[in-house]
Amino acid sequence: MCAEPLALLTGVHFMDGNSAVCEGAIAAGCRFAAGYPITPSTEIMERFASRVPRLGGICIQMEDECASIMACIGAVWGGAKAFTATSGPGFSLMMESIGYAAMTETPLVVVNVQRAGPSTGLPTMPAQADMLQARWGSHGDYRVIALCPNSPQECFDLAIKAFNLAETWRVPVLIMMDEVVAHMSERVVIPTLSEIAVVQRRYTQVRPGEYQPYRPAARGVPEMAPVGKGFFMHVTGLTHDAKGYPAMDPETQDALVRRFTAKIDSNADDIIVYEEEEIADAEVVVVAYGITSRAAAAAVEEARALGIPAGLLRLVTAWPFPEKKVRELSGRVKALIMVELNLGQMFLEMDRCAKGGAQSIFLGHAGGSIHRPEAILMAIQKAAQL
Amino acid sequence: MNSHPSDSYLRTDRLPHLWCPGCGIGATMNSFVEAVKLSGISRKSLAVVSGIGCSGRVAGYLKADSFHTTHGRAIPFATGLALANPGLRVAVYSGEGDLVAIGGNHLLHAARRNVNIMVVCINNFTYGMTGGQLAPTTPIGSITATTPYGSTEMPCNLVNLAASAGAVFVARWTVFHVRQLACTMAEALVRRGFSFIEVLSPCPTLHLQRNNLGHGETEMRYFKEYSRVANNTSPVEAGLDRRDRKIIVGTFVKRERAVFFDSPDSVTLVRKKKVKA
Numbered sequence: 001m002c003a004e005p006l007a008l009l010t011g012v013h014f015m016d017g018n019s020a021v022c023e024g025a026i027a028a029g030c031r032f033a034a035g036y037p038i039t040p041s042t043e044i045m046e047r048f049a050s051r052v053p054r055l056g057g058i059c060i061q062m063e064d065e066c067a068s069i070m071a072c073i074g075a076v077w078g079g080a081k082a083f084t085a086t087s088g089p090g091f092s093l094m095m096e097s098i099g100y101a102a103m104t105e106t107p108l109v110v111v112n113v114q115r116a117g118p119s120t121g122l123p124t125m126p127a128q129a130d131m132l133q134a135r136w137g138s139h140g141d142y143r144v145i146a147l148c149p150n151s152p153q154e155c156f157d158l159a160i161k162a163f164n165l166a167e168t169w170r171v172p173v174l175i176m177m178d179e180v181v182a183h184m185s186e187r188v189v190i191p192t193l194s195e196i197a198v199v200q201r202r203y204t205q206v207r208p209g210e211y212q213p214y215r216p217a218a219r220g221v222p223e224m225a226p227v228g229k230g231f232f233m234h235v236t237g238l239t240h241d242a243k244g245y246p247a248m249d250p251e252t253q254d255a256l257v258r259r260f261t262a263k264i265d266s267n268a269d270d271i272i273v274y275e276e277e278e279i280a281d282a283e284v285v286v287v288a289y290g291i292t293s294r295a296a297a298a299a300v301e302e303a304r305a306l307g308i309p310a311g312l313l314r315l316v317t318a319w320p321f322p323e324k325k326v327r328e329l330s331g332r333v334k335a336l337i338m339v340e341l342n343l344g345q346m347f348l349e350m351d352r353c354a355k356g357g358a359q360s361i362f363l364g365h366a367g368g369s370i371h372r373p374e375a376i377l378m379a380i381q382k383a384a385q386l
Numbered sequence: 387m388n389s390h391p392s393d394s395y396l397r398t399d400r401l402p403h404l405w406c407p408g409c410g411i412g413a414t415m416n417s418f419v420e421a422v423k424l425s426g427i428s429r430k431s432l433a434v435v436s437g438i439g440c441s442g443r444v445a446g447y448l449k450a451d452s453f454h455t456t457h458g459r460a461i462p463f464a465t466g467l468a469l470a471n472p473g474l475r476v477a478v479y480s481g482e483g484d485l486v487a488i489g490g491n492h493l494l495h496a497a498r499r500n501v502n503i504m505v506v507c508i509n510n511f512t513y514g515m516t517g518g519q520l521a522p523t524t525p526i527g528s529i530t531a532t533t534p535y536g537s538t539e540m541p542c543n544l545v546n547l548a549a550s551a552g553a554v555f556v557a558r559w560t561v562f563h564v565r566q567l568a569c570t571m572a573e574a575l576v577r578r579g580f581s582f583i584e585v586l587s588p589c590p591t592l593h594l595q596r597n598n599l600g601h602g603e604t605e606m607r608y609f610k611e612y613s614r615v616a617n618n619t620s621p622v623e624a625g626l627d628r629r630d631r632k633i634i635v636g637t638f639v640k641r642e643r644a645v646f647f648d649s650p651d652s653v654t655l656v657r658k659k660k661v662k663a
Binding site: 032034058060062063064066067068070071072073074075076077078079080082096097100227228229230231232233234235236237238245246 | 429455468
């Protein structure tokens, strides 16, 4: 018996995705969460509320999603690693503050367990229809990183990665789950402490009088300073100069926003993760992410058994999008098939990157159920005959 | 340029400020600086959080760790900041439109939870930054940019709102009462729990001019002549109505109750669970 529960539940578990993403956050050193109940993500906050008080952490239920994400941003500036979890309607309410986190370069993690929309939609059923909202939802130009786990194990692994990416690049990192990944239970292996790489908050070595909170440092990312230590930093959602002071001119605006985009765009190769199956000699490549990638993998396997040269490109990172990879594939395969639970969102990005090389084909529906492998197989067979 | 005793508490490299001549926000900021000195709290431990609007610019002029957040969300930001870093003294400084209209829900719940933050709410009866629109405190009949035929809405009694939601320290002053305001702010700075200070301030450019109420100085004379100090007045009785020619000022609520996440009860609950585990 262990009276003091451990932060890291090293061992083999049978766990759902919502529990696993919560355990991943804890493993990454997150000890603060603020959230608002919403199906199908609620269990994440519930588990965190039960786990972290005994680890010296805080989990609070706020009055709405606007408050939840802003309390997390406040906690990050207070020195904590923080995250919130929500679903479609709550994600919509959080958009303003995702922009604030982008503008203030707050290392923040947001989990969105996608359900079918728009509006209240199908609260208990899956979709992948918030993918463009994740990328473009807040006003203005900015960048986020979005990750798409396809299993409870990956919910755990990518939660740690999300916090590491947030600390490294100082952007909002979105974990774009779906209802099925959230609620399916599978084997989840939680490694030992020494096997988990955690990026801790790095604070500036510059002395308070000389410190400038938004002076670009290595790879375009400014250094943070600890609050309460005499740095007297100013943080604002207004366009600001290196001192963090409001600067209302087009030159500062352009330089600032170009830096937000450049720090992700020019480091995209280091950020993007994808998996390839049977790609080398493939003529038809299925592109998928999240739960859909599992049906796609089954379909590709069946196609191979039928002698069709099919392959799978699985997006782990949806944003930034693996533009180079898709362009390269487009130059050598017959067709790219995007399979997703929406009416064509990441398809638009794939089609843009394919630039008329391979045929780009869309296979999707508006959510509520996941794809059957047979439907994907039929699309592969049809594409192979092009 | 000659220096001012408050200079070391201000970002002097950002002056002059953007407030109009006759606006009272700068005067309240001076009282706040006096309050910080009076309170004896360490400069380093002070964090100021503002929302959006004229009063939301205060954070940008104070030499402290300062956060200029989004419209209405200063209180939830401050909640996270104070909980994550209990060594900080977190003050929210914003206007009535920000804190009570778009941020009203957060005000209610932070007061109810008794979050350990101090809130200074500058009430100038209008939305100044956007051009003088209807605010939750705009007096009935007032001409604003969005009520060109006069407002028909009942204005909100802010001190009653904060008190009934559970704030443990509630006060009101006007910008005429700079010394009393400084003392009250100092008291709030050293108290624990959710404190709320309303400060009436003139908006000469928009609210006063549009309603033929004169200019900044006229309003200061109005504050001087018609304010009545009445500590411990029930906040319900402290509504503002220009037709009454009466502004009740002072400290209305002083009480103690468990502070959010200080509560011995919540600690006990966790301990009990630990034993079970």
